[in-house]
Amino acid sequence: MSLLSFRGGVHPPHYKEATERCKVEKAKEPTRVVIPLQQHIGAPCEAVVKVGDKVKVGQKIGEAKAFVCAPVHSSVSGEVKQITKMLAPTGEAQCVVIESDGLNEVHESVKPKGDLANLSAKEIIEIVKEAGIVGMGGATFPTHVKLSVPPDKNVDTIILNGAECEPYLTADHRLMLENPESIVFGLRAMMKGTNVSKAYIGIENNKPDAIESMKNAAKEYNEIEVVGLQTKYPQGAEKQLIYACTKREVPSGGLPMEAGVIVNNVATASAIGNAIKTGMPLIERICTITGKGIKEPKNLLIKVGTSIKEIIEQCGGYNGTPGKLILGGPMMGHAQYTDEICSTKGTSGILVFTPEEARLPEPKACIRCGKCVEICPAFLQPIYVSAYSLNNMYDTAEKYRALDCIECGSCSFICPSKRPLLQSIRVAKREIIAKKRKSK
Amino acid sequence: MENRLIASSSPHIRADESVNKIMRDVVIALLPATLAGVYFFRMGAVKVILAAVIAAVLTEAAIQKICKKPVTINDWSAVVTGLLLAFNVPASAPWWIPVIGSIFAIAIVKQVFGGLGHNFMNPALAARAMLLASWPVQMTAWVKPGVDAVSTATTLGMLKEGTGEVLPSLGDLIIGNVGGCIGETSALLLIIGGIYLVYRGVITPRIPVIYIGTVAVLMLIFGGFDITYMLTHVFAGGLMIGAIYMATDYASSPVTPKGQIIFALGCGILTAVIRKFGGYPEGVSYSILVMNVVAPLIDKYTSPRVFGEVK
Numbered sequence: 001m002s003l004l005s006f007r008g009g010v011h012p013p014h015y016k017e018a019t020e021r022c023k024v025e026k027a028k029e030p031t032r033v034v035i036p037l038q039q040h041i042g043a044p045c046e047a048v049v050k051v052g053d054k055v056k057v058g059q060k061i062g063e064a065k066a067f068v069c070a071p072v073h074s075s076v077s078g079e080v081k082q083i084t085k086m087l088a089p090t091g092e093a094q095c096v097v098i099e100s101d102g103l104n105e106v107h108e109s110v111k112p113k114g115d116l117a118n119l120s121a122k123e124i125i126e127i128v129k130e131a132g133i134v135g136m137g138g139a140t141f142p143t144h145v146k147l148s149v150p151p152d153k154n155v156d157t158i159i160l161n162g163a164e165c166e167p168y169l170t171a172d173h174r175l176m177l178e179n180p181e182s183i184v185f186g187l188r189a190m191m192k193g194t195n196v197s198k199a200y201i202g203i204e205n206n207k208p209d210a211i212e213s214m215k216n217a218a219k220e221y222n223e224i225e226v227v228g229l230q231t232k233y234p235q236g237a238e239k240q241l242i243y244a245c246t247k248r249e250v251p252s253g254g255l256p257m258e259a260g261v262i263v264n265n266v267a268t269a270s271a272i273g274n275a276i277k278t279g280m281p282l283i284e285r286i287c288t289i290t291g292k293g294i295k296e297p298k299n300l301l302i303k304v305g306t307s308i309k310e311i312i313e314q315c316g317g318y319n320g321t322p323g324k325l326i327l328g329g330p331m332m333g334h335a336q337y338t339d340e341i342c343s344t345k346g347t348s349g350i351l352v353f354t355p356e357e358a359r360l361p362e363p364k365a366c367i368r369c370g371k372c373v374e375i376c377p378a379f380l381q382p383i384y385v386s387a388y389s390l391n392n393m394y395d396t397a398e399k400y401r402a403l404d405c406i407e408c409g410s411c412s413f414i415c416p417s418k419r420p421l422l423q424s425i426r427v428a429k430r431e432i433i434a435k436k437r438k439s440k
Numbered sequence: 441m442e443n444r445l446i447a448s449s450s451p452h453i454r455a456d457e458s459v460n461k462i463m464r465d466v467v468i469a470l471l472p473a474t475l476a477g478v479y480f481f482r483m484g485a486v487k488v489i490l491a492a493v494i495a496a497v498l499t500e501a502a503i504q505k506i507c508k509k510p511v512t513i514n515d516w517s518a519v520v521t522g523l524l525l526a527f528n529v530p531a532s533a534p535w536w537i538p539v540i541g542s543i544f545a546i547a548i549v550k551q552v553f554g555g556l557g558h559n560f561m562n563p564a565l566a567a568r569a570m571l572l573a574s575w576p577v578q579m580t581a582w583v584k585p586g587v588d589a590v591s592t593a594t595t596l597g598m599l600k601e602g603t604g605e606v607l608p609s610l611g612d613l614i615i616g617n618v619g620g621c622i623g624e625t626s627a628l629l630l631i632i633g634g635i636y637l638v639y640r641g642v643i644t645p646r647i648p649v650i651y652i653g654t655v656a657v658l659m660l661i662f663g664g665f666d667i668t669y670m671l672t673h674v675f676a677g678g679l680m681i682g683a684i685y686m687a688t689d690y691a692s693s694p695v696t697p698k699g700q701i702i703f704a705l706g707c708g709i710l711t712a713v714i715r716k717f718g719g720y721p722e723g724v725s726y727s728i729l730v731m732n733v734v735a736p737l738i739d740k741y742t743s744p745r746v747f748g749e750v751k
Contacts, residue, residue: 012453167453239747252748325445330452337447351452358446364515367459367557370695374644378747383695404746409451416457417557423449 003205005230006240008377010410012167012233012331014206018297019170019290024178026301028314029104033076033305034342035061035096036088040140042068047096053080056107058280061096064129070142071132074107075283075303076100087341089327089334095342098305110279116189119276124193131275132282132345136267137161137236138328140346143272146262147193153257158196159245160187162203162210162266163229163236166329169349171286172266174299176203176210179270180217182277186269187224189276194262199224200245201266206231233331234408238263240377252404267348282345289315293322293352302343308350309339323358326351331409361418372411372421378404382411382421389428394435397428405429459556463516465640469633470523470685476629477527477622480585484531485622489523492538496522499546509555517556521545524564527623527681528725529571532581532591541567561732562689565682565725572725582619592619595676599669600721610668613675620677627675634684643688646697647704651683654708662716673715682724683707692732699735699742706731 038044045062049055055074062072074096082097113119113127129144149155160183164172176183187199201218203211205228218224229235229244239250241263248259256263271282283304290297295316302311308325312318326333328349343350372382380401388397402425411421477485500518504511525541545563553559572579582597584590593601595608595618608618616626623630637643656674663669673679687693687707694703707727714723 010455012455243747249748251750252746254748323446324448324452326452330450332450333452334450335445335447335452337445339445353452358452360446360448361454364459364512365555365557367462368690368695369462370690370700371457373695373744374697379744380746381696381743400743401746401749404748407450413451413453414455414457416455416459416462418454418458422451426449 003228003230004202004244005232005235006243006377008375008379008410009232009234009240010375010414011231012413014231015167015290016170016173016206019288019299020173022170022174022297022299024174024286024299024301027303027306027311029102030076030100030303030306030310031102032081032097032099032307033074033303034086034307035072035075035098035305036086036093036342036344037062037072037096038088038093039072039090039344039346040070040134040142042066042142044094045069045072047083047094049080049083049096051080051083054078055080055098056105058110058283059107060109060281068142068145070134070144071130071281072304073132073281073283074098075305077103077105087338089336089341089344089347110281112279113276116185116192116276119189119192121193121195124189124276127275128193128272130281131271133268133271133275134282134345135265136271136285136345136348137265138332138346138348140344143264143268146264147190149194149257149262155194155196155257155260155262156198157246157261158187158190158194158199159241159261159263160199160201160266160269161236161238161241161263162201162214163241164207165204165231165233165236166331166333166349167233168290168351169288169329170290171288171299171348173207173210175267175270175286176207177213180213182270182273183214183266184217184221184224185277186271186273188221189272190262190264190269191223196262197223201226202229202235202241202245203227204229204231204235233410234377234406237377237406237408239406252401285345285347287311287343287347288349290349291352292354292357293319295319302347304345305342308336308341308343311343311350312339312352318352319354321355322352323355324353326353331413332407363419364417366417366419369416371414371416375410375414377408377410378406380405382425385428386419386421386424389424394428394431397425398432402428402432459515459517462642463520465637465642466520466685467516467523469636469642470520470527470623472629472632473527473623473626473681474523476616476626477531480616480625481531481583481622482587484583487535488529488531488533488538488622489526491535492526492529492542493519493522495539495542496525496546499543500551503547503551507551512556515556518546521550521563524623524681524685525567528564528568528621528678530579530582530620531622532583533578537571537575537578541571544570557691559691560736561729562686562692565686565729568725569729584619585617585625594618594620594721595672596715596721599672600715607672610671610675613672618676624678624681627680630680630684637684643684644700646700647688647693648683650701650704651687651708652679654705655679655712658709658712659716662712677722678724679711682728686724687728687731692735694735694739694742696739696742696744698744699738702738702742703731703735706734
């Protein structure tokens with residue numbers, strides 16, 4: 001099998017052994033959920049329930065008022081106790097707190113949407129939007145926005161991202177093994193919704209069983225091609241994945257659409273499949289709970305809004321003192337300072353490091369080894385962008401194309417002097433964007 | 441939760457690489473050639489190598505102590521500089537030659553400009569150039585391999601002067617059984633060390649292969665397509681050590697892939713031209729030093745095309 005890939009990238013250890021053979025288990029029913037009204041970039045939702053309201057599973061509790069926004073739904077049945085600002089994984093956000101009555105009564109609006117053949121493109125996108133489906137790889141970008149192709153753009157390919165190139169995570173892997181049909185069904189719905197006739201499902205070759213499983217599920221559909229990708233980080237980065245599958249480059253500063261491609265995560269496709277087949281909006285997801293700091297690593301199906309602390313308790317609790325708690329993977333995930341937060345639609349992993357693993361390395365002088373230049377998948381020169389950023393020379397950093405950084409973290413990972421390359425490039429990006437906003 | 445969780449920004453894992461490991465790998469790569477130097481030149485080589493390495497490490501420690509900076513001699517970089525300098529000195533040189541060289545390399549070329557990673561020239565090479573200009577007699581008192589220390593000319597010197605002496609066989613050149621600097625002699629062992637460095641990911645083959653290739657092609661042309669002449673130029677003198685260990689010095693070579701190609705081509709052309717038309721039989725050190733100086737400029741004009749950028 002010939003393997004597709006991109007240029008650059010690094011080879012972090014996989015660390016997937018702990019959970020790659022663990023079947024997805026349903027997590028314990030939460031007694032209380034905290035559902036943030038903002039779970040992604042874009043506009044926050046507006047609450048459509050009040051304190052004291054009775055809600056049911058799948059009932060809409062937050063309405064999207066802007067285009068780049070996805071509604072949120074209750075993941076339990078019970079009573080709304082509070083609507084207030086609370087700490088969420090992406091910072092403070094307005095949250096709806098619901099106490100479960102344990103009955104899990106399903107809301108009346110949740111019903112199958114009928115046969116895919118009878119749904120129009122417009123209807124499919126409407127279903128995706130109403131089901132509150134977002135990118136489940138971690139960025140949680142509203143999926144209906146991706147699928148709404150403006151008439152002047154010509155999109156001919158959809159790529160499903162099954163690379164799961166982040167170390168430790170196995171949620172997508174398990175999904176591809178345990179529910180491949182749902183992924184293929186969701187993909188076909190997306191193809192119909194965007195009138196696209198070619199699709200790829202890209203999977204890293206360290207998951208041969210997943211490649212096999214997806215090939216099997218897609219074998220009736222000639223327009224869907226399951227491709228093996230070289231195991232290399234960041235193989236699942238949108239632009240790199242597009243290049244690996246189609247050899248097209250997304251123009252600098254542009255969207256994948258401009259290369260004629262839409263990329264979605266396999267879990268997103270499965271959520272779409274689910275929304276059409278059962279009518280259930282996105283209220284739960286598979287999450288990998290792992291790391292040396294967890295007693296019994298697991299893949300759990302967790303409801304949106306479940307407390308991270310409770311989820312960790314279900315995995316045997318902490319293994320000794322935890323040193324770092326990361327939501328997402330170790331390369332791009334967000335470290336949290338407390339476990340008293342809730343899970344969201346984007347919680348693909350809960351990773352706990354021991355204090356030993358969490359210790360930050362002491363940065364040393366740059367020895368100009370050039371490894372960061374060699375491996376940067378965006379072909380930047382992190383050595384210079386970072387140096388200019390650290391000297392507050394953001395204009396020069398912009399000339400060195402700081403804004404093209406995809407923040408994959410490969411440069412910081414590889415640096416033998418443990419320099420904060422990505423960390424300083426991020427600062428430069430923020431300053432450059434802030435300046436651009438001001439001058440507008 | 442009572443304990444504190446560390447909340448830093450991503451990435452949260454780092455590769456198992458460090459400056460120490462890289463520098464230690466360079467020392468390991470140089471070991472076979474070091475042992476060969478000791479085997480061929482006996483106690484003379486031992487004396488020069490020890491003097492150079494000890495002086496380099498002590499100088500680094502002393503300067504960092506005086507400047508109240510953290511002492512970083514355990515990163516092996518001073519050992520590498522000392523060892524490379526010793527490789528560029530004849531075994532017959534008195535002990536103070538490598539000592540002065542090491543002090544100059546570390547104090548002037550490396551620390552004055554900011555220490556590790558900030559030297560604009562290869563410290564060992566700059567020190568060699570200084571020594572050669574200051575003590576030309578001691579720096580060119582070549583001896584034949586063996587216990588007796590019979591004086592001789594280097595292979596390239598014989599070629600240049602046309603002294604009529606019988607040139608060493610190519611076999612001897614490759615193994616290193618010839619007169620010359622301590623570490624310049626055994627092409628084979630230097631290449632093995634280079635392969636180790638490429639295997640360990642310390643260097644890419646880009647600079648050495650292009651540098652040596654350029655010299656080979658030009659010497660083939662300059663020598664009227666005489667294969668033996670060309671091979672003698674490739675395996676004799678400082679080309680192997682220069683191309684594999686000195687031109688690849690991180691701090692003083694470009695970081696962009698395209699820049700490294702231009703840098704290596706420049707080194708190759710200069711070396712061939714100096715050897716053929718210049719006053720010296722050898723041209724490796726000056727070629728690399730000249731290219732070191734233009735390296736920042738090369739970097740500036742060889743920024744890679746960014747992914748998705750339309751130029």
